[in-house]
Amino acid sequence: MRKLFLPIAVIMFAFLFTTISCKKKDPAVNQEELSGEIAFDSTLVKAFFVKYPKLKSYQSDVETLYRKHQYHYVWYDKKGINEFGNVLYNKVNNLEEEGIQVTVPYKNKLDEIYENVEDNQKPEIDTELLNSSLYFFYADKVYHGLDAKKVAATGWYLPRKKESYVNNLDSLLNNPSLINKDEKGVLSQYYRLKDVLEKYRQIEKNGGWKTIAVEPGVKSYKPGDSSKTIAQIRQWLFVTGDIRMDSKSGLYDKTMAAGILKFKQRNGMTVNKVITPEHIKTMNVPLAQRIKTIMVNMERCRWISNDITKSKELIIVNIPAYQLTYLKEGKPALISNVVVGKALNKTVIFSAPMKHIVFSPYWNVPTSILKKEILPGIEKNENYLEEHDMEWHESNVRQRPGPKNSLGLVKFLFPNSNAIYLHDTPSKDLFKSEDRAFSHGCVRVAKAKELANLILKNDKTWTPQKIDEAMHSGEEKWHTLANKIPVYIGYFTAWVDDQGDIHFYDDIYERDEELASLVFKK
Known part of the structure; x- marks a missing residue:
């Protein structure tokens, strides 16, 4: 038995030596295996981005990803490149479906990998890091969109969503189907627009519509x-x-x-x-223009977190639609026509929490209006202030509460540096017009009384009768809300409703073309 043991030991030693030598031929593969996963040398990440410089903007994200995974391969399973790798490659090949027109970096290399999958069964460092970079490229274009500075330059000051695309990848690796309706990544409206984009492109393939x-x-x-x-x-x-x-x-x-x-x-x-x-x-607006409008508004959806729709209460104003929607528990409790700022006094696109309701408000005339309208009016007519129910107050002019007050009988305050708020108005006829860009920037609400009643519905100290009395008292009265209500003033020229019907609105501030020049920039 002892004589037999020695040759066997020699053979086993030779086998192990050969195996180890073979592994050393691949510098990317570490000898250590943790939980069946293969690790690689961390210095290879930096070398990769030297080799593939067009992807360098994603280097920080890639490094964060692999530090989290202790530099283990994430794109391979026992069969080779995993399911999500193939799903992602398919998605990148069809970015037009996402309303994106962009050149995919190193597309030829990707095609070579995925068209010869049988030759890419074993973990390979370039393929691994190319997939990770590809994922962050996809997340950047589809989920994130334009960078914050470019977005702000278009006049959009709504808060950008905060999303960890590194953590998001773990969910997608476990369940690749999430990428098709990943509403954590993008506002759900995005997917509605995407469906309509597909429909309109099919119309285009069928010959479009005739003039x-x-x-x-x-x-x-x-x-x-x-x-x-x-x-x-x-x-x-x-x-x-x-x-x-x-x-x-x-x-x-x-x-x-x-x-x-x-x-x-x-x-x-x-x-x-x-x-x-x-x-x-x-x-007769060309079909190509409608498709472009849909794509531009898909981009706007990328900037907003879908989490806002989970708020117990939410007020949304869509400027081009001239419409306010008050949502409670995710469902519309009130829809009202609004008047927004005219082209020279654009209503700002931003968000702030509503904190106060003011009944029978004073209107403190803004300095710009005082100089351009009130003072010239006083020069022409010494009784101008009295005729307009106005008075001097602390070196400024204000309009007294009452039915003639420009703010109407109630206003809704969400403090902000733009001095914008929602308010009632005595000029009710303006709400009947299709074009409702008439204000100096604030938002006039057709159903202001109804909005006040709904907001205070669960406050026992405010019955509909008391609200009506406060609105007509002629004395300003402030009420601080127990629960602050998020107010989002946005700008969407295309919107898909719950029935799947696309709504198009006039681009009243001419923002679409400016955004399109950024979105479709090669």
């Missing part, structure tokens, strides 16, 4: 009218999904009327059955 010709001298079309133009409008409504069938008829019938009502509702117009050349002009 509608308005007949000379025709000022409007109404139910019962008949013409070639009506047949063209019907076809357009069918292509966009506002009606289900195209009968080819030139008669303006009930089916087409229902489609027109839906079209107007989707485009922020006064909802009636009359079709004017101005409405047809909106229909």
Whole structure:
């Protein structure tokens, strides 16, 4: 037995020596294995980014990732490159579906790896680090979007979401399907826009929509009218999904009327059955332009955390839609028309917590309005202040509480450096206009009384009767809210509702083109 043991020992030693020697041929692989995972030399990360300089902006994230994982491979399992690696490669190959037009760095190298998967079964350092860099590239473009400085330069001051893409990767590695609806990464509205983008690109593949010709001298079309133009409008409504069938008829019938009502509702117009050349002009916006608008608004969605929709209470104002939505427990409790700042006095895009409601408020006239409007008015008419229910107060002018007050009977304060707030108004007729950019920057609310009632609904000290009395008392009264309500004033020219219908709004501050120049920059 002793004679037999010696040859066996020699053979085993030779086998182990050969195995160790083979491992030493791959400088990326460490001899130590922890929990079945292979570690690599940390210095190879820096060397990788010297070799692949176009990815250097992601070096810090990659280093953070591998420090967390103690420099173990994360993109391989027993079969080779893991499932999420293949999912990610597919996603990067289809970035246009995400509304992104960008050149993928080292695309040829990626193609070589994933088109020859059978040759990439064993952990290889370039493939490993290329995948990690690819992930952070994808997260940067799809989840994060433009950097904060560029976003602020467009006039957008809403808080940027804070997300750890390193931690997010662990979740995706465990469940790759999360990447398809990762609402932790992007506002859920993003995915709705993405679905509509796919629909509109399919319309484009099918030939798009034809330009509608308005007949000379025709000022409007109404139910019962008949013409070639009506047949063209019907076809357009069918292509966009506002009606289900195209009968080819030139008669303006009930089916087409229902489609027109839906079209107007989707485009922020006064909802009636009359079709004017101005409405047809909106229909004639090129399909390519609509696709571009969708992509621009997908970019805006990247900047906001979906966590805001989890707030128990939330007030959102969408400037181009001229609309305020008050959400309670994630559901709309009130939707109101609003008036926003005109082009010269743009309403600022920002967020702040609402802290106070002021009944029968004074209006402290801003210095700019005092110089441009009030003082010239006083020079022309010595009774100007009295006629406008105004008075001097501490070297400034203010308007006394009452039905003539420019702030109406109630205002809602969320302290901010922009001096912007929500308020009532005596000029109720302005809410009937399709274009509602008339203010000096603040937001006038059509349903201000209803908003006050809903906010104070659970406060036993404020009954609807007491709210009404405070609004008409003629004496300013402040109420501090027990629970602060987040107010988000945003700017979306395309928005998809709960039914999946796309709404387009006029770009009243002409911000889309500026943003598009950044988004589509190669």
